[in-house]
Amino acid sequence: MDMANGLAVEASGLTKVFRKGEVRALDGFDLEVPIGQVVGLLGPNGSGKTTAVRVLSTVLRPDSGHASIMGYDVTKQAGAVRRTIGLAGQYATVDEHLTGTENLVMVGRLCHLSRPSVAPRAAELMEQFGLSDAADRPVKTYSGGMRRRLDLAAALVARPPVLFLDEPTTGLDPQSRLGLWDVIEALVQGGTTVLLTTQYLEEADRLADRIVVIDHGKVIAKGTPAELKADLGATVLELTLESDEAAASAAITLADLSGKAPFVDGSHIELTVEEGPAIAAEALRRIDADGFSLLGLSLHEPSLDDVFLSLTGRKVEVDSAAVAAGNTRKGRKNSKEPA
Amino acid sequence: MTDVAERQSPSAPSTFNTAKWAVSDILTVTKRNLIHSIRIPEALFFSSLQPIMFVLLFRYVFGGAIPVPGVSYVNYLMPGIFVQTLCFGAVSTSIGLAEDLQSGLLERFRALPMSRSAVLGGRTTADVFRNVFVITLMTAVGLAVGFRPVATVAQYALACGIMLLFSYALMWGFAWIGLNAANAEVAQLMSFPLLFPLTFCSSAFVPVNTLPTWLQGFAENQPVSVVVNASRSLMVGGPFHSPGSVWKALAWSLGILVVLVPLAVRSYRRA
Numbered sequence: 371m372d373m374a375n376g377l378a379v380e381a382s383g384l385t386k387v388f389r390k391g392e393v394r395a396l397d398g399f400d401l402e403v404p405i406g407q408v409v410g411l412l413g414p415n416g417s418g419k420t421t422a423v424r425v426l427s428t429v430l431r432p433d434s435g436h437a438s439i440m441g442y443d444v445t446k447q448a449g450a451v452r453r454t455i456g457l458a459g460q461y462a463t464v465d466e467h468l469t470g471t472e473n474l475v476m477v478g479r480l481c482h483l484s485r486p487s488v489a490p491r492a493a494e495l496m497e498q499f500g501l502s503d504a505a506d507r508p509v510k511t512y513s514g515g516m517r518r519r520l521d522l523a524a525a526l527v528a529r530p531p532v533l534f535l536d537e538p539t540t541g542l543d544p545q546s547r548l549g550l551w552d553v554i555e556a557l558v559q560g561g562t563t564v565l566l567t568t569q570y571l572e573e574a575d576r577l578a579d580r581i582v583v584i585d586h587g588k589v590i591a592k593g594t595p596a597e598l599k600a601d602l603g604a605t606v607l608e609l610t611l612e613s614d615e616a617a618a619s620a621a622i623t624l625a626d627l628s629g630k631a632p633f634v635d636g637s638h639i640e641l642t643v644e645e646g647p648a649i650a651a652e653a654l655r656r657i658d659a660d661g662f663s664l665l666g667l668s669l670h671e672p673s674l675d676d677v678f679l680s681l682t683g684r685k686v687e688v689d690s691a692a693v694a695a696g697n698t699r700k701g702r703k704n705s706k707e708p709a
Numbered sequence: 710m711t712d713v714a715e716r717q718s719p720s721a722p723s724t725f726n727t728a729k730w731a732v733s734d735i736l737t738v739t740k741r742n743l744i745h746s747i748r749i750p751e752a753l754f755f756s757s758l759q760p761i762m763f764v765l766l767f768r769y770v771f772g773g774a775i776p777v778p779g780v781s782y783v784n785y786l787m788p789g790i791f792v793q794t795l796c797f798g799a800v801s802t803s804i805g806l807a808e809d810l811q812s813g814l815l816e817r818f819r820a821l822p823m824s825r826s827a828v829l830g831g832r833t834t835a836d837v838f839r840n841v842f843v844i845t846l847m848t849a850v851g852l853a854v855g856f857r858p859v860a861t862v863a864q865y866a867l868a869c870g871i872m873l874l875f876s877y878a879l880m881w882g883f884a885w886i887g888l889n890a891a892n893a894e895v896a897q898l899m900s901f902p903l904l905f906p907l908t909f910c911s912s913a914f915v916p917v918n919t920l921p922t923w924l925q926g927f928a929e930n931q932p933v934s935v936v937v938n939a940s941r942s943l944m945v946g947g948p949f950h951s952p953g954s955v956w957k958a959l960a961w962s963l964g965i966l967v968v969l970v971p972l973a974v975r976s977y978r979r980a
Contacts, residue, residue, distance in 0.1 A: 424816075427820040428819070428820060429816055429819045429820050449822060452820060452821060452822040453822045455820065457816075457817060457820040460813075463812055463813035463814055463816070463817060464814075464817075465741065465814060466812070467744065467745050467748045467749065468741065468744060468748075472741075472744065476737055476740075476741055477817075477821065479733065479734075479737045480734055480737055480738075480818070480821045480822075480823040480827070481821055481822060481823075482730055482733075482822060482823075508748060524817070
């Protein structure tokens with residue numbers, strides 16, 4: 371109940387099993403979001419991100435575990451939680467047949483704002499989100515980007531101190547995405563605590579103070595974007611070979627040189643290593659000696675994409691079982707580290 | 710903690726406030742649903758067209774072949790077709806809720822501090838307004854094709870009230886269907902196997918004693934017949950005068966509400 375720990379969102383050991391198909395959407399999920407911070411919950415489709423947000427926003431009851439928002443328990447004090455949060459994103463939507471203003475007024479009234487205060491608040495938000503010109507048009511005439519901005523505005527009507535954004539830019543064109551990021555950044559400047567789920571690493575990198583990587587309903591890594599990248603190694607080495615067989619052979623060579631598991635996707639190989647240039651030089655020599663030719667080579671700083679690939683192992687297609695086992699171990703090891 | 714609750718909560722709840730806001734929430738959702746009816750006029754137009762066509766069909770096509778002792782067929786028909794129309798109209802309650810569920814709007818509502826009964830309360834209240842419109846329209850159509858009720862205005866209003874209450878009770882069953890259907894189309898398909906036997910194996914269109922003996926027991930006592938009989942007793946009277954059916958209709962409606970409201974509310978909480 372106390373917030374002496376300075377946490378806006380706290381969850382421990384959350385589980386949620388969907389009966390149909392026995393899917394373990396959450397499987398011992400833990401989360402801590404400090405007040406005033408932006409935490410990015412990062413994971414592929416079906417990793418449990420949305421289920422986590424639905425549980426934290428009281429939409430779904432967990433099967434077990436505990437979660438609280440600003441000290442209010444999500445199951446025992448759901449009413450207080452609902453007065454504390456705003457929810458926007460892919461599954462929470464606005465009403466197509468109402469105008470933008472009518473949507474905000476409706477949500478404001480349902481948040482129990484007084485009748486005189488709700489219209490000015492709606493107008494203020496429409497202005498702030500650049501929707502004033504479209505304020506009296508039905509939402510079905512809005513573009514995708516306008517709809518998402520209105521959706522976000524609806525979550526903000528009652529000025530909640532904690533905001534859940536569930537994949538706020540999924541399906542948007544790049545320009546609309548940039549526009550929405552500016553809006554979210556401005557909110558954060560104002561001190562709102564944000565839990566953001568996303569499958570876009572760029573989005574988490576830009577907006578989040580801390581990142582929590584989730585897969586199969588569990589946290590597999592957490593830290594600041596910089597920490598996660600640092601954990602991975604200094605340099606990312608990418609190679610493109612003439613054929614898939616050449617890549618398979620080169621992957622074994624690289625595993626041998628670095629002691630780490632490269633990711634192979636067709637004729638493309640990716641590996642994160644400390645001694646990038648040295649390993650690259652030696653790898654080139656050996657690949658050449660094996661009689662394969664190289665079509666492309668690059669060395670660069672790791673991105674969150676590389677972190678993600680390393681943790682979830684989604685693209686792993688390396689033949690060697692030992693190499694695959696190495697990946698799994700890395701993921702597990704990180705999950706035990708404190709943030 | 711109390712300080713925090715009050716600072717963060719736009720309105721800290723008390724028992725009085727809870728009740729006041731529950732009413733406010735229901736009205737807010739009702740208004741939203743009524744705006745939909747206005748913004749999608751084609752839906753209202755076509756849902757009004759169907760009952761009018763039923764009136765014309767039974768009045769001018771089938772009616773001549775259905776002899777009813779004591780009154781003209783159109784007088785016999787109209788109370789029945791009112792109830793049939795309201796029963797079919799209740800399907801839109803399930804479609805509306807299934808659409809809201811599918812669109813994700815209910816997801817947003819569930820994360821708001823609004824009353825848990827407002828979505829269903831607002832949906833059914835808006836549908837009652839629609840039914841008042843439907844009854845008014847059909848009364849006008851009926852009068853145009855020769856319907857001549859003998860009821861006083863008060864009796865006619867009471868008959869309408871009984872039909873509205875019954876359709877309100879039915880809506881909660883359709884709300885339950887809407888919340889449990891995979892989508893709006895399925896909700897609609899799930900409704901018809903219920904509606905056809907209830908509305909057609911009844912006293913709505915033909916006298917029950919013309920049905921096979923084995924069907925008469927069901928047809929005479931099922932709620933649609935009871936409500937039709939009550940309305941017919943009040944609107945047409947004469948050979949159909951039956952004060953007992955009015956009480957039976959009220960009892961059926963209240964009984965249905967007592968069973969279906971908790972069922973629908975439970976589905977809303979879990980859907």
